Each structure stands twice: as structure tokens, then as C-alpha cells.
Amino acid sequence: MPLVVLCGFPSSGKTKRANELKKHIEANYTNRKIHVVSDHNNDVERNAVYADSRREKEVRGSLKSTAQRLLNKEDVVILDSLNYIKGFRYELFCVTKACHTPHCVIFCDISSDRASEFNLQRNEPDRYTQEIFDGLVMRFESPNPSTRWDTPLFVVQVDDDLPGEQICQALFDRKPPPPNQSTQSQPLSSTNFLYEMDRITQETLTAVMEAQKMGLPGDKITIPGATEKMELTRTITLSELHRQRRQFITYTKMHPVEDTARLANMFVQYLNNSLR
Structure with missing residues (x-):
């Protein structure tokens, strides 16, 4: 169930600590299954990945999705990677909130000089080039215990x-953080809710674009299925309407309604307020 996020400089001992924690849990909590998620598992060529921001983003996304897939009520997931970007650690924190599970961060604290020495002692296929190593050290964002996503934080020296x-006490004896609205899935109120919302909003956009061909600013447009009128205060582009539609759909998915007949009026009200 809980998620353990390791972070630290390259060659700071994260994999060693992941294995130590795995052994400790297996020896003392025999009913727990441990999953170690690591970029080593994917045969990632580190220097090529960290030299290419697009590939690095893909690897982070893969690690996050794998960890999210493994999280459940019983198992422990240990994420063994650099995790050096605080924004990524925040994303992982949001995943744990959505899954109703505790998490903690283990920071393998080490000086850059000593980490560099350890890096040079590695076998060549596992070694970071000095240029990549220096770049990762420079970009590293240290965890901060005053932030929610880096708490509880365990700082471990070499x-x-x-x-x-x-x-283990932080993982097994602590209540998970309560999910907030942005991370909690909402049940749809109707089996055809998404279909109706997609149809109604698309019909509204079509009606607005057709009315603009003949209408003038100040006119009020009749929208199919809506009792309220769309106020045409200016010329509105199709791309702007599509953007407003996407935002409305995103919001409405989080606040579904029982009566889909209300969607047309809701969308007209939304457009009138947003485009005014």
C-alpha cells in the first residue's frame, strides 16, 4: 500500500538503501509484499536518457505509471530513482493521495565529491559521464521537510x-492523507453522462459558429436544448470555443449532475461568464 520515494545525487547509494529497506520489511512484516521500481529494471542507458530531456520525461512517466499500477492495500512500493525534481515528487504525492495510502521520502545525503568518487568506481556501463553527473547534481532539488510532498522525510548519510x-512506522502506523478534489475520482451520475455532455457541448459550438455568420455583436443566440440565450458580445473564434468546451468538460466531470437535461443551460451560462 505505502509508497517509498528515494532521492539523491547519482551514485549516492539509493539502490543499496532500497534493498536494505526491502530486507527489513520482509524480515519483520512477513505479510507485506515489496515491489522495487527502478530505472534499472527497464535497461535504461542512463547517459543517453539524461542527455535527452524528452527521453528523460518518458522514463519518469513510465516509473510513475508502474508505481501507480502496483499500489494497493497490502503491498509496499519502493521507487528507486534519482527523483531529483520536486515537481515530480509532488506528482507522486498526488498519486498516493488518490490511492489513499501513506508515503515517505528517503534522502540519500552525500557530498557531490564523494558521489563522484563512487560513480568512478562503477563498472563502465553503469557509470555516468562526468558531464551528465555534473548536470544532474546542478539540477538536483533537495527535499524540504516543510512541504507536504517531502514529508515524512528521512535523511540518511553514507x-x-x-x-x-x-x-515502517511512518508507512504502516500513519493515516494516509485525505484525498482532495483534484485527486479523487468522482462517479458519473448517469451511464450516458459523457456521451450527452459531448453531444450537447458540440451542438452548442456548432450553433454559435452558425449564428455568427449572420449575426452581429449584441445578438442573443438560441442554443438547442437550452432555455437561456448565448450573448454574442463579440466575434468568437472556433479555437476559443473549443478551449472553453474542454475546460467545461473537465470541470463537469468533477461535478457531475443527475439531470443531463441541465447540461445545455450550464454550458451556455459557462460561456456567457467566460467570454464576457
Whole structure:
């Protein structure tokens, strides 16, 4: 169920700590299954990935989706990767909120010089080039215990013993954070809700574009299925209407209505307020 996010410089000992935590949980919590998600599992060629921002983003997305897929009520997921971007750690935090599960962050704290020494001791296929290593160190965003997504935070120095029991208490004895509206899935109120919303909003856009061909600013447009009128205060482009439609659909999915007949009026009201 819980998620453990490791982070640190390249060659800071993250994989070592992941394996230590896995062994500790297996020895003391025999009913727990452990999943270690790592970029090593995907045969990632590190230097090529971190030299290409697009590929790096794809790898992060793959790690996130794998961790999300494995999260459940019983198992522990350990994410062994650099996780050096605070925005990505925030995304992982949102995943745990949506899954109603606790999480923690383990920061493998080490000086860049010592991490560089460890990197040079690696086998050549696993070694970061100095240019890539320096770039990752420069871009590293250290976890901050005052932020929700980096709490609880365990800072582990190179020569420290891993505080395995404290980490397990944070994972197993702490209530998960309550889901907020942005991370909680809402049940649709009607089996044909999405279909009706798509149809009604598309018909509204078609009616507005047709009316603009003959109408003038100040006219009021009749929309199929709506009792309210669309106020044509200016010329509106199709791309602008599509953008407003996407925003309305996103909002309405989070706040579904029982009566789909209300959707036409709701969309007209939304357009009148947004385009005024």
C-alpha cells in the first residue's frame, strides 16, 4: 500500500538503501509484499536518457505509471530513482493521495565529491559521464521537510544505518492523507453522462459558429436544448470555443449532475461568464 520515494545525487547509494529497506520489511512484516521500481529494471542507458530531456520525461512517466499500477492495500512500493525534481515528487504525492495510502521520502545525503568518487568506481556501463553527473547534481532539488510532498522525510548519510523501523512506522502506523478534489475520482451520475455532455457541448459550438455568420455583436443566440440565450458580445473564434468546451468538460466531470437535461443551460451560462 505505502509508497517509498528515494532521492539523491547519482551514485549516492539509493539502490543499496532500497534493498536494505526491502530486507527489513520482509524480515519483520512477513505479510507485506515489496515491489522495487527502478530505472534499472527497464535497461535504461542512463547517459543517453539524461542527455535527452524528452527521453528523460518518458522514463519518469513510465516509473510513475508502474508505481501507480502496483499500489494497493497490502503491498509496499519502493521507487528507486534519482527523483531529483520536486515537481515530480509532488506528482507522486498526488498519486498516493488518490490511492489513499501513506508515503515517505528517503534522502540519500552525500557530498557531490564523494558521489563522484563512487560513480568512478562503477563498472563502465553503469557509470555516468562526468558531464551528465555534473548536470544532474546542478539540477538536483533537495527535499524540504516543510512541504507536504517531502514529508515524512528521512535523511540518511553514507555511513548511517538505515532507520528501518522508523520508516515502517511512518508507512504502516500513519493515516494516509485525505484525498482532495483534484485527486479523487468522482462517479458519473448517469451511464450516458459523457456521451450527452459531448453531444450537447458540440451542438452548442456548432450553433454559435452558425449564428455568427449572420449575426452581429449584441445578438442573443438560441442554443438547442437550452432555455437561456448565448450573448454574442463579440466575434468568437472556433479555437476559443473549443478551449472553453474542454475546460467545461473537465470541470463537469468533477461535478457531475443527475439531470443531463441541465447540461445545455450550464454550458451556455459557462460561456456567457467566460467570454464576457
